Amino acid sequence: MKLKFVFFVFFLTFGFQQAQGQVYKFLTTGFSVMEKNAKGSWGNWSELQKASIIISLDTDKNRIVVYSQEVQVYDIVDYQEKEENDQTLIYGFDCKDQDGEPFTISIITRKNQNNRKQLYINQKDVIVVYNIVNHFEKNQR
Numbered sequence: 001m002k003l004k005f006v007f008f009v010f011f012l013t014f015g016f017q018q019a020q021g022q023v024y025k026f027l028t029t030g031f032s033v034m035e036k037n038a039k040g041s042w043g044n045w046s047e048l049q050k051a052s053i054i055i056s057l058d059t060d061k062n063r064i065v066v067y068s069q070e071v072q073v074y075d076i077v078d079y080q081e082k083e084e085n086d087q088t089l090i091y092g093f094d095c096k097d098q099d100g101e102p103f104t105i106s107i108i109t110r111k112n113q114n115n116r117k118q119l120y121i122n123q124k125d126v127i128v129v130y131n132i133v134n135h136f137e138k139n140q141r
Contacts, residue, residue, distance in 0.1 A: 022060070025135035026119065028053040036125045048131075055119060055132060057107075064095065064105055066121075066130075073098060074105060074121075087112045097123075107132075 030048045037043050054067040059076075066072040080092035089109040096102050103123040110116040121128045 022058075024057040024059075026055045026057070026117070026130075026132040027135045028055060028119075028130040028132055030131045032129050034127045034129075042127075045129075051130070053130070054135065055130065064093065077102070080104075 028051045031051045031053075032045045032048050034045045035043050051068075056065045056067070058065070062076040064074045064076065066074075074095040074097055076093045076095055078094040080094065083090040083092070088111060091107045093105045094102065095105050101124065103121070106120045106122070108118045108120065110118070117132045117134075119130045119132050121130075
């Protein structure tokens with residue numbers, strides 16, 4: 001298990017493009033939702049709800065799957081350049097849903113928050129954020 005953790009850290013450090021052909025699994029610990037109102041303005045984030053959902057990033061099949069009550073499958077169209085500063089590390093994905101609608105998914109590591117990881121699904125009228133941990137990290141606890 002330690003080898004998997006070392007590889008995952010390497011993967012996050014050096015980029016998704018260098019690790020093609022891998023499947024990475026995350027476990028959510030909570031989620032929140034923000035929606036646009038009738039006037040097109042963003043509302044407030046909902047209260048954080050506890051959730052234990054598996055999310056898989058499959059770089060071989062170029063897809064992200066959220067195994068919630070209704071399974072969500074998102075095709076990765078393009079891998080964005082890694083963005084990094086003193087506070088965050090962001091890996092972005094240009095995606096499309098089953099209806100072909102384009103949107104972005106981002107995995108963000110909050111360096112100033114003990115490397116807390118979040119996955120954002122940014123669609124046209126709704127944004128969902130999941131707090132995530134590496135799946136094998138959760139199993140070691």
